[in-house]
Amino acid sequence: MLSRLHVLSDRYVRKHLEPKGRELDAEAEHHDILNAWLARDAAAVHALLAHHVSHTLIDLRAEFAR
DSSP: OHHHHHHHHHHHHHHHHOSTTHHHHHHHHHHHHHHHHHTTOHHHHHHHHHHHHHHHHHHHHHHHHO
8 A cells, every 4th residue: 555655646746846946945844854853843843844745735736737
């Protein structure tokens, strides 16, 4: 099941990262999430993850609307 989900999600990840420079934004967001996790700051991890997911969803919707 996880393998299938990975395959299905891969196309969205690729589409999300397609525009130039977006991978740098994603990398920075992942870095911030990791640092908050390493600092054991649960509130920051939650907030950063929520922002990351919503930001990704907004980007994907805009990308597919084109």
